[in-house]
Amino acid sequence: MPCLNWRKENTPQRPKERRQCTHRESLAQFLAHNTVLSAGGTKMKTTHLCSQVGVTNTETELQLSVLLDQFSITAAKKVYLLEADTALSPEETAMEGVGQPAKMKCLEGPHLNQGPAKSCGSLAPEKELVSASHLEEEEENEEGEEDLDPDPDLAPGPEEEEEEEDEKDLGDPAVLSAVHNTQRGGLSSPGIKIPDVLGMSPTSLHFLWQTLDYLSPVLFRPKFPSANSPACHFGHQLLLPDPSLFCSLPTSWPPKFSLPSHLTQLHPQHQRLLQLQQHSRMQSPPAKKPWSQQPDPYANLMTRKEKDWVIKVQMVQLQSENPRLDDYYYQKYYQKLEKKQADDELLGRKNKVESLKLVTPYIQKAEAYESVVRIEGSLGQVAVSTCFSPRRAIDAVPHGTQEQEAGAASSQRLRVLHHIEKMFLQLLEIEEGQKDGPPQPCYSEQQSKQVEKLFLALKTQEQNNLEEAADGFLQVLSVRKGKALVARMLPFLPQNQAVSLLLAITHHLPLLVRRDVADQALQMLFKPLGRCISHLTFHELLQGLQGLTLLAPGSSERPVTVVLQNQFGISLLYALLSHGEQLVSLDSSLEKSNSDYTTWTDMVVLIAWEIAQMPTASLAEPLTFPSNLLPLFCHHVDKQLVQQLEARMELAWIY
Amino acid sequence: MNYMPGTASLIEDIDKKHLVLLRDGRTLIGFLRSIDQFANLVLHQTVERIHVGKKYGDIPRGIFVVRGENVVLLGEIDLEKESDTPLQQVSIEEILEEQRVEQQTRLEAEKLKVQALKDRGLSLPRADTLDEY
Numbered sequence: 001m002p003c004l005n006w007r008k009e010n011t012p013q014r015p016k017e018r019r020q021c022t023h024r025e026s027l028a029q030f031l032a033h034n035t036v037l038s039a040g041g042t043k044m045k046t047t048h049l050c051s052q053v054g055v056t057n058t059e060t061e062l063q064l065s066v067l068l069d070q071f072s073i074t075a076a077k078k079v080y081l082l083e084a085d086t087a088l089s090p091e092e093t094a095m096e097g098v099g100q101p102a103k104m105k106c107l108e109g110p111h112l113n114q115g116p117a118k119s120c121g122s123l124a125p126e127k128e129l130v131s132a133s134h135l136e137e138e139e140e141n142e143e144g145e146e147d148l149d150p151d152p153d154l155a156p157g158p159e160e161e162e163e164e165e166d167e168k169d170l171g172d173p174a175v176l177s178a179v180h181n182t183q184r185g186g187l188s189s190p191g192i193k194i195p196d197v198l199g200m201s202p203t204s205l206h207f208l209w210q211t212l213d214y215l216s217p218v219l220f221r222p223k224f225p226s227a228n229s230p231a232c233h234f235g236h237q238l239l240l241p242d243p244s245l246f247c248s249l250p251t252s253w254p255p256k257f258s259l260p261s262h263l264t265q266l267h268p269q270h271q272r273l274l275q276l277q278q279h280s281r282m283q284s285p286p287a288k289k290p291w292s293q294q295p296d297p298y299a300n301l302m303t304r305k306e307k308d309w310v311i312k313v314q315m316v317q318l319q320s321e322n323p324r325l326d327d328y329y330y331q332k333y334y335q336k337l338e339k340k341q342a343d344d345e346l347l348g349r350k351n352k353v354e355s356l357k358l359v360t361p362y363i364q365k366a367e368a369y370e371s372v373v374r375i376e377g378s379l380g381q382v383a384v385s386t387c388f389s390p391r392r393a394i395d396a397v398p399h400g401t402q403e404q405e406a407g408a409a410s411s412q413r414l415r416v417l418h419h420i421e422k423m424f425l426q427l428l429e430i431e432e433g434q435k436d437g438p439p440q441p442c443y444s445e446q447q448s449k450q451v452e453k454l455f456l457a458l459k460t461q462e463q464n465n466l467e468e469a470a471d472g473f474l475q476v477l478s479v480r481k482g483k484a485l486v487a488r489m490l491p492f493l494p495q496n497q498a499v500s501l502l503l504a505i506t507h508h509l510p511l512l513v514r515r516d517v518a519d520q521a522l523q524m525l526f527k528p529l530g531r532c533i534s535h536l537t538f539h540e541l542l543q544g545l546q547g548l549t550l551l552a553p554g555s556s557e558r559p560v561t562v563v564l565q566n567q568f569g570i571s572l573l574y575a576l577l578s579h580g581e582q583l584v585s586l587d588s589s590l591e592k593s594n595s596d597y598t599t600w601t602d603m604v605v606l607i608a609w610e611i612a613q614m615p616t617a618s619l620a621e622p623l624t625f626p627s628n629l630l631p632l633f634c635h636h637v638d639k640q641l642v643q644q645l646e647a648r649m650e651l652a653w654i655y
Numbered sequence: 656m657n658y659m660p661g662t663a664s665l666i667e668d669i670d671k672k673h674l675v676l677l678r679d680g681r682t683l684i685g686f687l688r689s690i691d692q693f694a695n696l697v698l699h700q701t702v703e704r705i706h707v708g709k710k711y712g713d714i715p716r717g718i719f720v721v722r723g724e725n726v727v728l729l730g731e732i733d734l735e736k737e738s739d740t741p742l743q744q745v746s747i748e749e750i751l752e753e754q755r756v757e758q759q760t761r762l763e764a765e766k767l768k769v770q771a772l773k774d775r776g777l778s779l780p781r782a783d784t785l786d787e788y
Contacts, residue, residue, distance in 0.1 A: 296686075301689060314692060
């Protein structure tokens with residue numbers, strides 16, 4: 001059978017030529033064979049196959065070869081190969097067996113794209129039909145096809161060697177043998193194992209697969225009456241390259257009229273305009289032949305191989321170890337898009353339009369080279385030229401310690417800012433490790449270590465003195481970004497560390513409040529601190545409040561007064577009081593422990609008195625007003641005061 | 656976009672008519688035949704179009720190979736819409752003359768400006784010492 005012997009026949013030709021005419025000839029042969037069979041009028045399943053391919057007579061076959069000349073042959077070969085390969089596997093006599101490589105193929109190919117199940121689904125039935133027909137052909141015709149098996153192995157042999165030399169050549173034969181051998185490899189093991197039959201490394205082979213896969217959807221489109229189907233259909237899942245589409249491909253590739261894909265956001269007016277245009281186009285020339293315009297004689301000067309090469313180069317530039325980090329915005333955008341589509345689908349929009357995702361090739365990086373070599377004993381550096389950078393400039397790497405700037409206030413501020421930046425980087429790493437989900441105290445060892453490190457960095461800041469350390473912390477908090485850092489860090493910290501931060505904040509609350517006048521950014525700390533407060537013990541709570549109520553030496557004013565005038569301060573205070581009240585009401589034993597409880601009552605009274613003293617206008621509005629505050633005051637304070645408080649607090653709240 | 660969703664690539668623009676604006680201010684119109692990873696362009700049947708006011712003139716240039724870094728922007732030309740412009744096409748000689756006249760007036764205005772600044776003790780930095788960006 002000619003179609004099975006195509007490789008054998010073409011072996012004696014010279015390698016270069018073989019590359020060019022093999023495929024065209026082989027496909028022509030294959031088609032010729034099938035046309036002969038169908039012309040013979042035998043009631044074979046090949047007629048079904050032929051009708052699929054769209055070849056019913058020699059005229060269309062000629063047309064086909066013309067078309068194949070003009071367009072990419074790669075995808076066509078892919079189809080052919082798939083069919084041929086199933087034929088070349090005589091050991092799989094059962095239908096299942098043949099169905100399997102098809103499925104495995106489709107698993108391998110588009111596995112990085114969406115909808116592998118879908119494409120499998122569409123792939124499988126056609127495959128089965130094809131393979132079934134082939135099998136029956138074989139069974140009916142010749143026996144002893146085992147000898148064919150070693151031949152394909154031999155035939156690609158010399159081809160492979162050529163391809164090894166020609167690494168960058170993503171050309172057809174490479175693809176051809178890649179596909180061929182992948183198929184064979186796939187047959188032997190159900191897993192996705194690419195055998196090292198070829199000289200190419202598995203990863204580059206893998207990449208070739210992806211090249212094929214993203215190429216195929218472009219070329220094969222559903223057969224619409226107008227050939228100018230808009231490009232938005234490209235957004236579909238990977239369609240099976242339907243052989244029946246050969247005839248419907250228009251001359252110019254890609255189509256002249258292309259709507260931007262649904263991935264692009266258009267101004268609504270623009271969108272309406274384009275839609276109108278599209279409609280008018282669809283309506284007006286339904287009779288227009290696809291080849292209405294003069295065929296461009298200069299078309300395809302840039303061959304498929306060259307286009308693939310450029311794409312490959314661009315893809316290589318895009319590869320990254322961690323796309324979530326490197327390509328953050330695109331990944332997030334794509335996630336949003338997918339979610340939106342899923343929602344749309346749920347709502348009943350019948351169109352399941354799956355958008356393609358950019359799949360960057362995973363090519364193993366060449367072993368790290370040093371572009372700059374330091375020879376011991378010599379001054380300066382020597383630039384080593386490699387294939388990546390023929391003449392790379394010498395890196396200006398500073399050696400030695402940086403100068404210590406002493407004293408200047410600006411340098412101090414710069415140091416603080418620099419420190420905040422370093423800590424922020426650590427925080428971002430932690431957040432990244434915590435993928436998708438609310439931040440929570442980490443469970444993995446590595447993350448805990450990172451968090452620990454960050455906390456130490458924040459707390460100690462390379463200061464020897466405890467006071468200075470606290471001062472450093474306050475300096476961090478004086479910067480807006482520092483506040484953001486602490487706010488984002490708090491959820492990750494274990495309780496005891498979070499509490500220590502909270503206590504530090506409450507102790508220095510007046511100072512922080514004063515420094516925050518410009519930014520007004522303390523608010524962002526409220527939520528995480530609130531969460532921390534709800535886990536406080538009574539004793540810790542008292543510690544926190546004590547800082548506020550104690551009279552600072554050398555000032556007649558209590559810190560509370562200042563705190564009450566600031567929104568964050570008053571909110572924090574209220575939160576603390578509310579939590580205290582909750583603790584007391586829940587655990588009656590606390591009332592027994594005298595010292596703590598008396599301190600508590602004293603504090604409550606003091607605070608109540610301060611609130612009452614404060615003119616209503618200067619009383620700040622809290623972010624949240626806990627409901628158990630007034631009852632708390634009722635417990636400890638006389639009625640008159642309570643009424644005063646009520647009036648003030650509610651007024652302030654209403655405002 | 657089809658090959659690499661989410662990216663911008665010139666692959667789909669091949670064999671289409673494009674308008675290319677270069678850094679030196681020239682406007683080229685031609686069929687984009689070939690590209691490479693640096694966005695170097697090969698333009699076929701190129702025409703250099705000079706615009707002056709509402710008039711324009713085309714100078715046929717043949718094949719252009721443009722180094723990628725010199726391109727400011729390029730865009731596909733819709734062949735069906737190409738003809739309905741409000742602009743008026745004139746002959747090459749005429750448009751070159753117009754361009755010369757326009758250049759002259761611009762230079763004179765510039766000279767006046769520089770003189771006025773000089774009188775006030777100011778000076779504009781020279782164009783060649785200006786930063787590109």
